[in-house]
Amino acid sequence: MIPATSFAGRKVALFGLGGSGLATARALAEGGAEVLAWDDNPESVARAEAEGIATADLRGVDWSGFASFVLSPGVPLTHPKPHWTVELARAAGVEVIGDVELFVRERNRRAPGAPFIAITGTNGKSTTTALTAHIIKASGRDAQMGGNIGRAVMTLDEPSPDRFYVVECSSYQIDLAPSINPTAGVLLNLTPDHLDRHGTMQHYADIKERLVAGSDTAVVGVDDSYCAQIADRLEQAGRQVVRISKRLPLTDGYFADGTDLMEAVHGRYERVGFLEGIGSLRGQHNAQNALAAVAACLKVGLDLGEIQSGLESFPGLAHRMEQVGKKGRVLFVNDSKATNADAAAPALSSFPRIYWIAGGLPKEGGITSLRGFFPRIAKAYLIGEAAPAFSATLGDAVPYEISGTLAAAVEHAAADAARDDGGEAVVLLSPACASFDQFRNFEVRGEAFRQAVNAIEGIEAIGGSR
Structure with missing residues (x-):
């Protein structure tokens, strides 16, 4: 845990007592703050009280004595309207911040030179965060990974100069971290997302820009117009910018040429890494993730040999194009x-x-947008509530069966793929649906797939059992 010593002796209000909120309350109390916490869920309040954390309905307290208000990132800050606690804090002139801001202040106070990589973007940030932390850890350094992935950021080990932090940041967390100042800030890409919470695409992009604007070095993917404009704007403002692209040969920066990772310096190119043969980093999207990790790791002092070694040993992110097993020429991939x-x-x-x-619980639009990939699909195995709608979309373009359950789908797909004589075949769970009709969450669904695959006679497990 990181005690929030920068709040010692100060009164702090806190709303949201889920996992990260409770961890933040503990960190504040451990650091000497006087914490008063609340949550709309009575069970969460009771859990905090059982740990000795003071609680009170924040509607009925005097806000004038609070130095800060710590808000859970899951609670609306601006749209569709500010949460009632935010309105009370603002009326009293109390700053509204989140757990990432607490981490930033502790690092600045205790070990401002501790290498800090913060990663955001609409897509790929979890894989990039896990990959970057893996590379650093594989090099023998102390890598602390958390934030929007894995551990709550205040549960990481305390800042020290030789401790490396790799933190995934959602737009919600950035919005509550006005002082964020990573050594390397990574912005992968921007597409419309969370607009119910941010109002407009421009507002969403502006929030994401704050992370790289505050960094010593901004690593920015320039394959979409929003990010390209951000890179240009930061450079014009005198910031150090490293551009990355998964498809464009850049004049300066890092780009992918097939599976080769290239560095461009004034139009001259040199290979700095490769992804050939690394099954956990297949695909153009993973080339972008790898390029971001390379640029960030170079910034915090790793060399190219250490980075390549980490790329090659990366096991992949659980439930995201995770290679689970192989039998003969058939690969089983969990993309739950x-x-x-x-x-x-x-x-x-x-x-x-x-x-x-x-299949599963369908989302608006179904799988119509995936028609361009239908020629790659030898057969589809449809499960859950979405099966009838998905079968209608597939029509005559793709052979399919309505398997109903995941266990049946794995059994039938494995048997069909084993008879495929066209080279490597992949049994891919990539549901394009929520899981809630049959599973509690996508992790449980992915684990069920993994168990079904591991039960196949003669299967060779990949990456060990998670």
Whole structure:
């Protein structure tokens, strides 16, 4: 845990007592703050009280004595309207911040030179965060990973000069971290997302820009217009900018040429890494993730040999194009985190011959946007509530069956793929749906897929058991 010593002796209000909120309350109390916490869920309040954290309905307290208000990132700050606690804080002139801001202040106070990589973007930030932390850890350094992935940021080990922090930041967390100042800030890409919470695409982009604007070095993917404009704007403002592209040969920066990772310096190119043969980093989208990790790791002092070694040993992110097992020429891939069509597209684009397990609780638009990938699909195995609608979309373009359950889909897909004589075949769970009709969450669904695959006779597990 990181005690929030910068708040010692000060009164702090806190709203949101889920996992990260409770961890933040503990960190504040450990650092000497006088914390008063609340949550709309009585069970969360009771859990905090059982740990000795003072609680009170923040509607009925005097806000004039609070130095700060710490808000859970899941609670609306601006749209569709500010949460009632935010309105009370602003009326009293109390700053509204989040747990990432607490981390930033502790690092600045205790070890401002501790290498700090912060990563954001609409897509790929979890994989990039996990990959970057893996590279640093594999090099023998102390890598602390958290934020919007894995551990709450205030539960990481305390800042010290030789401790490396890799923090995934959602737009919600950035909005509550006005002082964020990473050594390397990474902005991967921007597409419309969370507009119910941010109002407009421009507001969403402006929030994401804050992370790289405050960094010593801004690593920015320039394959979309919003990010390209941000890179130009930061450079014009005198910031150090490193551009990355998964498809454009840049004059300066890092770009992908197939599976080769290239550095461009004034139009001259040199290979700095490669992804050939690294199954956990297949696909153009993973080239972008790898380029970001390379640029960030170079910034915090790793060399190219250490970075390449880390790329090659990366096991992949659980439930995101995770290679689970192999039997003969058939590879089994768990992409359970693909809960909508856009999220399923990267996996479908990465394999030429797919036995596709799809379905669950459908999202608006279904799988119509994935028609361009249908020629890659040897057969589809449809599960859950979405099966009838998905079968109608597939029509005559793709052979399919309505398997109903995930276990049946794995059994049938494995048998069909084993008879495929066209080279490597992939049994791919990439549902393009939420899981809630049959599973509690996508992690449980992915684990069920993993168990079904591991039960296949003769299967060779990949990456060990998670």
